[in-house]
Amino acid sequence: MTASNRPEKSQSPDSVHNVPVLRRIVAGEKPQHKLRGAEVFVLAALIALIGAGAAVASVHAKGADSAALVPETAPAAVVKLGYFGNITHGPALVGVQKGIFAKDLGATQLKTQVFTTGPATVEALNAGAIDAAYLGPNPALNSFVQSGGESIRIIAGAASGGAQFVVRADITDVAQLRGKTIATPQLGGTQDVALRKWLGERGLSTNTTGGGDVTINPTTNAQTLQLFQEGKVDGAWVAEPWTSRMVLQAGAKVLVNEADLWDNGEFSTTVLAVNKTFLEAHPQTVEALLRGHVESLKWLDEHPTESGTVINEALKVAIGKPLENKVIARSLSELTFTADPLAATFPTLLDHGVSVGVSKPADLKGLFELTLLNKVLKAAGGQPVTAAGLGTQ
Numbered sequence: 001m002t003a004s005n006r007p008e009k010s011q012s013p014d015s016v017h018n019v020p021v022l023r024r025i026v027a028g029e030k031p032q033h034k035l036r037g038a039e040v041f042v043l044a045a046l047i048a049l050i051g052a053g054a055a056v057a058s059v060h061a062k063g064a065d066s067a068a069l070v071p072e073t074a075p076a077a078v079v080k081l082g083y084f085g086n087i088t089h090g091p092a093l094v095g096v097q098k099g100i101f102a103k104d105l106g107a108t109q110l111k112t113q114v115f116t117t118g119p120a121t122v123e124a125l126n127a128g129a130i131d132a133a134y135l136g137p138n139p140a141l142n143s144f145v146q147s148g149g150e151s152i153r154i155i156a157g158a159a160s161g162g163a164q165f166v167v168r169a170d171i172t173d174v175a176q177l178r179g180k181t182i183a184t185p186q187l188g189g190t191q192d193v194a195l196r197k198w199l200g201e202r203g204l205s206t207n208t209t210g211g212g213d214v215t216i217n218p219t220t221n222a223q224t225l226q227l228f229q230e231g232k233v234d235g236a237w238v239a240e241p242w243t244s245r246m247v248l249q250a251g252a253k254v255l256v257n258e259a260d261l262w263d264n265g266e267f268s269t270t271v272l273a274v275n276k277t278f279l280e281a282h283p284q285t286v287e288a289l290l291r292g293h294v295e296s297l298k299w300l301d302e303h304p305t306e307s308g309t310v311i312n313e314a315l316k317v318a319i320g321k322p323l324e325n326k327v328i329a330r331s332l333s334e335l336t337f338t339a340d341p342l343a344a345t346f347p348t349l350l351d352h353g354v355s356v357g358v359s360k361p362a363d364l365k366g367l368f369e370l371t372l373l374n375k376v377l378k379a380a381g382g383q384p385v386t387a388a389g390l391g392t393q
Contacts, residue, residue, distance in 0.1 A: 085318035093314035136190030162335030167235030
């Protein structure tokens, strides 16, 4: 609430009701004359009226005091942003590398932290160690569900597509996966759920402790590439650039392109989420962050040739080294950067998580807060996105 919107202070009871001032009767003082019965009745009524007016004025005064105690929202001094060194986090990479976020945040200082897995990112987000983060949809879902809707809000989409199941070249049939070891970035992560669901639909069991017909080994992406090259895992369900790195640098082949499993090939790979408490305390900062996000998306769309170079420069900072140009090119061809979080797909994502034992049924209403995003999109000449009945828009 701004100063201009503060409620005015309540007036005194006398000025509100304009009642006549009665002579105060003091103990021990003799009255000048004896009151008749009618006068006593009128006096009692007036006293009651004054009392009622005072009570009403007291309520208004308390309301004004209470409102004054509500802290005003203000831009944050610092915003802590988390993201991955993955090409599916392209808007974050570009926004940080080109200084777009820093520009749009103005006086608010930007601090960043690079993560390698969604669940770890969510833990930091829930604990307030970071304020906002780019992450996969399933970790965001799990956080919302486990907290009863109190932990985070998804405020934008970032990427669709760019996830594949890659395996050794000699694996040509689903039946050959029995007894094999497959890697995913982390238990309960977006690709982990996708793999477990896909295997289960084809009669191959898995469990969260590594047993079943197929052993799923949660492993960081960098280790997965090395283990695959060493022959210690037989495949992986991963997002870009790791899919392209395994195909181009380690001889893997694509067994499943996840885009083929969704209507129109559209599925959420990366979203932008914010800590709920931070959003409520600093909506101006969240809006500024979203301006940077939308501007970064626009830059990616308008600079298809240059984008690979800028992303690679950002990856060098985030993960310590750049990628081969052919890896960057293949990765970008497999995904779409978008502000639309594809909210309508989230009930299906939750159902998948429930069916494989890493989530529980829940009401997802309130998961999305897209009002600020649509405000920013409108100002930038873009089209609004929908929360699909799962939040505000």
